[in-house]
Amino acid sequence: MTMPRSGWRNRRHAGWWAFAVHRVSGVALALFLPLHFWVLSQALGGAAALDAVLAWTDQPLVRPSEVMLVLFLAVHLTGGVRLLIIEFGGWRESWQPTAIAVAGGAATLCALVFALNLG
Amino acid sequence: MSAARTQSFLWLAQRASAAVLAVCVVVHLATMIIAVRGGLTAAEILARTRGSVAWAAFYGVFVLAVAIHVPIGIRTVVAEMRGGHSRGVDGIALAFGVVLVVLGTRAIIAVTGA
Amino acid sequence: MTRETDPHRTATLSVRVWRGGGEGAYAVYDVPRRPSQTVLDVVTHIQRRIDPTLAYRYACRVGMCGSCAMTVNGRARWTCRTHVEAVAADDALTIGPLAHLPVIRDLVTDMREFFDKWARAKGQFAPTATRREEFARIVPESEARRAADAAIECIGCGICYASCDVVAWNRAYLGPAALNRAWTLHNDPRDGARTERLAAIAGDAGCHACHTHQSCTERCPKKLAPTASIAGLKREVARAVLAGELV
Numbered sequence: 225m226t227m228p229r230s231g232w233r234n235r236r237h238a239g240w241w242a243f244a245v246h247r248v249s250g251v252a253l254a255l256f257l258p259l260h261f262w263v264l265s266q267a268l269g270g271a272a273a274l275d276a277v278l279a280w281t282d283q284p285l286v287r288p289s290e291v292m293l294v295l296f297l298a299v300h301l302t303g304g305v306r307l308l309i310i311e312f313g314g315w316r317e318s319w320q321p322t323a324i325a326v327a328g329g330a331a332t333l334c335a336l337v338f339a340l341n342l343g
Numbered sequence: 344m345s346a347a348r349t350q351s352f353l354w355l356a357q358r359a360s361a362a363v364l365a366v367c368v369v370v371h372l373a374t375m376i377i378a379v380r381g382g383l384t385a386a387e388i389l390a391r392t393r394g395s396v397a398w399a400a401f402y403g404v405f406v407l408a409v410a411i412h413v414p415i416g417i418r419t420v421v422a423e424m425r426g427g428h429s430r431g432v433d434g435i436a437l438a439f440g441v442v443l444v445v446l447g448t449r450a451i452i453a454v455t456g457a
Numbered sequence: 458m459t460r461e462t463d464p465h466r467t468a469t470l471s472v473r474v475w476r477g478g479g480e481g482a483y484a485v486y487d488v489p490r491r492p493s494q495t496v497l498d499v500v501t502h503i504q505r506r507i508d509p510t511l512a513y514r515y516a517c518r519v520g521m522c523g524s525c526a527m528t529v530n531g532r533a534r535w536t537c538r539t540h541v542e543a544v545a546a547d548d549a550l551t552i553g554p555l556a557h558l559p560v561i562r563d564l565v566t567d568m569r570e571f572f573d574k575w576a577r578a579k580g581q582f583a584p585t586a587t588r589r590e591e592f593a594r595i596v597p598e599s600e601a602r603r604a605a606d607a608a609i610e611c612i613g614c615g616i617c618y619a620s621c622d623v624v625a626w627n628r629a630y631l632g633p634a635a636l637n638r639a640w641t642l643h644n645d646p647r648d649g650a651r652t653e654r655l656a657a658i659a660g661d662a663g664c665h666a667c668h669t670h671q672s673c674t675e676r677c678p679k680k681l682a683p684t685a686s687i688a689g690l691k692r693e694v695a696r697a698v699l700a701g702e703l704v
Contacts, residue, residue, distance in 0.1 A: 225482060239671030239684075240622075247668075251420060254413050255441075261446035267389060267453040274385035274453075282382060294375065301368045304361050309670060311358065312692060315685035320671070338376050350660035351698050354691070376656075423626035428661045
């Protein structure tokens with residue numbers, strides 16, 4: 225067998241998970257955007273055309289993915305702001321776990337509010 | 344311009360667009376939470392955005408920032424999947440940026456055009 | 458009853474050790490448990506008492522040189538400073554060479570790439586004064602010296618390099634140790650290669666490839682924070698770009 229590389233036991237720390245969430249959410253949002261723009265441009269054919277596509281999103285399987293996307297957006301934002309602070313504001317070792325917790329918590333709260341609002 | 348300089352510029356552009364997007368996304372999330380109550384209809388969206396110069400300007404800035412931020416990010420992700428950077432990866436990122444600008448502008452026209 | 462007198466605890470460890478080069482397999486050895494045993498003790502026992510063909514590196518065995526760094530139960534560690542008790546809770550121990558470096562044989566890696574990248578990052582002091590000049594006056598409490606001091610204790614053991622996923626994903630990436638050293642030199646007012654060094658550590662293979670995983674900072678046995686050094690370099694490169702100083 226080939227020599228195994230750095231393994232998963234090496235990755236169980238907050239900073240790595242923060243990266244993983246940031247990467248997954250970023251890629252998901254990047255792939256979603258063209259679709260999002262396409263949906264909105266249906267309005268070029270009038271309100272009815274846009275409504276036809278929006279109706280599709282009311283399906284029970286699509287609703288959770290909307291909440292997921294909102295969560296992805298919120299968590300990518302909070303995680304990104306944390307990175308901007310580290311890169312431009314300076315590093316304080318003791319702040320790191322708190323910063324990650326705050327970023328994750330704020331994003332989850334935002335997604336929860338959205339989900340509850342959806343009704 | 345040396346490669347290091349170009350790449351440093353790209354990094355800076357990605358961070359600068361991130362700062363702009365931080366503002367845009369907060370507004371966007373707030374709008375979604377306030378506007379999307381029990382579902383979303385075309386009438387609700389268009390009533391807010393149709394003929395609005397303010398929303399057109401806001402989304403214009405949003406799309407521009409996205410078209411800078413996302414391709415530079417995707418460039419890194421794809422490069423790391425392939426073991427390193429290359430001109431091919433740059434091309435994919437650039438193409439994606441163009442797609443976002445075109446589709447994004449179309450979307451803005453669709454919802455803000457009177 | 459202490460752990461060491463507990464009759465239910467096994468008297469031997471079952472140890473898996475990588476044998477071979479890049480291609481190879483784990484061999485299993487039974488090693489007697491001893492009080493205060495370190496992983497280096499285990500490897501040494503295998504080589505001296507069981508299989509003399511096992512290849513491994515060590516020197517000081519007291520946590521000063523960094524030569525004995527290996528992968529222990531999936532994480533890069535100094536084996537001389539890793540007690541078996543601390544990592545083999547279930548009596549299982551897996552020892553392999555450091556990750557992300559070519560394997561010469563068994564537990565020995567080829568460190569050349571690690572040090573080549575150090576050189577590419579301009580991780581060497583570039584003198585500007587001669588013996589005829591006055592001594593340089595460095596203020597210990599100055600921001601620059603404190604930044605350098607926080608990162609200066611690196612002994613080049615390679616653990617951060619082996620722990621960094623970006624090193625695996627981006628073959629050209631200079632890595633946390635080289636960039637950390639560049640940061641200490643950037644903060645040294647006696648150094649004369651500031652401009653060249655900033656250009657050397659910027660870009661796709663340099664500081665901008667760091668994603669703040671913090672694996673390096675988590676694993677550094679000297680408790681250094683290469684993540685902080687690299688963030689500092691990003692800031693300095695941004696400043697140089699905006700000031701038109703980056704070549």
